[in-house]
Amino acid sequence: MVGGGSFSWSPKESRSRALLLAPVLCVWGTQRIMENRRRRRSGAAAERLLTAVAFLACSSQMPVVDGNSWWSLGLTPIQRPEMFIIGAQPLCSQLSGLSQGQRKLCQLYQDHMTYIGDGAKTGIKECQYQFRQRRWNCSTVDNASVFGRVMQIGSRETAFTYAISAAGVVNAISRACREGELSTCGCSRAARPRDLPRDWLWGGCGDNVHYGYRFAREFVDAREREKNYPRGSTEHSRMLMNLHNNEAGRQAVYNLANVACKCHGVSGSCSLKTCWLQLADFRRVGEFLKEKYSSAAAMRIGRKGKLELEDKRFNTPTPEDLVYIDPSPDYCLRNETTGSMGTQGRYCNKTSEGMDGCELMCCGRGYDQFKTYKHERCHCKFHWCCYVKCKRCTSLVDQFVCK
Ligand SMILES: *[C@@H]1O[C@H](CO)[C@@H](O)[C@H](O)[C@H]1NC(C)=O
Numbered sequence: 001m002v003g004g005g006s007f008s009w010s011p012k013e014s015r016s017r018a019l020l021l022a023p024v025l026c027v028w029g030t031q032r033i034m035e036n037r038r039r040r041r042s043g044a045a046a047e048r049l050l051t052a053v054a055f056l057a058c059s060s061q062m063p064v065v066d067g068n069s070w071w072s073l074g075l076t077p078i079q080r081p082e083m084f085i086i087g088a089q090p091l092c093s094q095l096s097g098l099s100q101g102q103r104k105l106c107q108l109y110q111d112h113m114t115y116i117g118d119g120a121k122t123g124i125k126e127c128q129y130q131f132r133q134r135r136w137n138c139s140t141v142d143n144a145s146v147f148g149r150v151m152q153i154g155s156r157e158t159a160f161t162y163a164i165s166a167a168g169v170v171n172a173i174s175r176a177c178r179e180g181e182l183s184t185c186g187c188s189r190a191a192r193p194r195d196l197p198r199d200w201l202w203g204g205c206g207d208n209v210h211y212g213y214r215f216a217r218e219f220v221d222a223r224e225r226e227k228n229y230p231r232g233s234t235e236h237s238r239m240l241m242n243l244h245n246n247e248a249g250r251q252a253v254y255n256l257a258n259v260a261c262k263c264h265g266v267s268g269s270c271s272l273k274t275c276w277l278q279l280a281d282f283r284r285v286g287e288f289l290k291e292k293y294s295s296a297a298a299m300r301i302g303r304k305g306k307l308e309l310e311d312k313r314f315n316t317p318t319p320e321d322l323v324y325i326d327p328s329p330d331y332c333l334r335n336e337t338t339g340s341m342g343t344q345g346r347y348c349n350k351t352s353e354g355m356d357g358c359e360l361m362c363c364g365r366g367y368d369q370f371k372t373y374k375h376e377r378c379h380c381k382f383h384w385c386c387y388v389k390c391k392r393c394t395s396l397v398d399q400f401v402c403k
């Protein structure tokens, strides 16, 4: 089971004086750079410094986009906090997509933000991998809402997206703790597993999934918990759905983490082993959640204002399962209202009968066929010792694209 504990934040927000200087610095810096370029003056180092000052000053001037989600942290790289040389806290006010509570957590745990961004990115990438052969392919739009309007529908796909992103954050923070990147956590202090053989040592530096889990719970759930919807409303049921799926994602990482060991001893005899807690490969987390997606439970809001099964004959979902409240759109046609991108232009497989087959992928609209060159490594030969030499072969293959 996962443990309790909570992070607190102080409501005090300090305003940086440098922020007031920013507009002046921004204009001044930019003018100097342009002038220097024109006159081909000043050295490379001076130019770099000037650019840095101007960039920081100007970027603190960017309007804060009120995006839909912290997921947008995964789209743009977050500057490491030490890069923010002027101004004490421009980082958190600049990041778009944070809710009020998340912004406060950001101020308290600034060094975590890069890893939350990495986690979101890992989650988005894995989502796109798992859904690469489906009509809805988890594509992002170039927008603060990241996945676009489809997330307004409380569908299975939305459930998966929330879970995998929350999982990404647990993964990234747990790893960052182990690597000593964060000031508030270190190696895992998980208790020695009971079934570990006696003569194996426990205590290598492990991934701190306990901390990762707890921090992700505070951070990711913050935006849901801030909302104050009337019980029983559609918005309230959607909030419950999001919270459930966030938790399922976190638990996937937590529960899939396992013991890893290393051998010591005379010439690889493995007479001695040191073991520690290690995160599962994120691909496994993706596969696990994809299975949960396939078996996700349809829910509706009950009389007590809690989610309950739509069909009582099924098993009640556990915290590890995904839940959804709306049926999925068919994702066949482009539709601005639902945010569906449609499958026109998608590649399909003529011989497959699965979701990647042309019949299902193109929704019966048919497909265009064309030939394209495929480059591959071929005729590979092993040379003593030790390299492999290949040739490059080109072949003409058929490609199918949905109409
Ligand atoms: C960006 O998102 C907003 C709503 O969040 C939407 O109104 C707008 O059309 C989107 N823009 C693009 C280019 O998708």
Ligand SMILES: *[C@@H]1O[C@H](CO)[C@@H](O)[C@H](O)[C@H]1NC(C)=O
Residues within 6 Å of the ligand: 329, 333, 334, 335, 336, 337, 338
């Ligand atoms: C888009 O989807 C909505 C909701 O499913 C539907 O009512 C509408 O007719 C669709 N619009 C188009 C242009 O297909």
Ligand SMILES: *[C@@H]1O[C@H](CO)[C@@H](O)[C@H](O)[C@H]1NC(C)=O
Residues within 6 Å of the ligand: 128, 132, 137, 139, 341, 342, 343, 344, 345, 346
């Ligand atoms: C997903 O599908 C859309 C069209 O439906 C396409 O534009 C996009 O490139 C695809 N994304 C990925 C990651 O395959």
Ligand SMILES: *[C@@H]1O[C@H](CO)[C@@H](O)[C@H](O)[C@H]1NC(C)=O
Residues within 6 Å of the ligand: 349, 350, 351, 352, 353
């Ligand atoms: C198309 O689908 C068939 C049957 O599932 C599979 O054997 C084949 O490798 C697929 N082709 C490509 C190019 O993915």
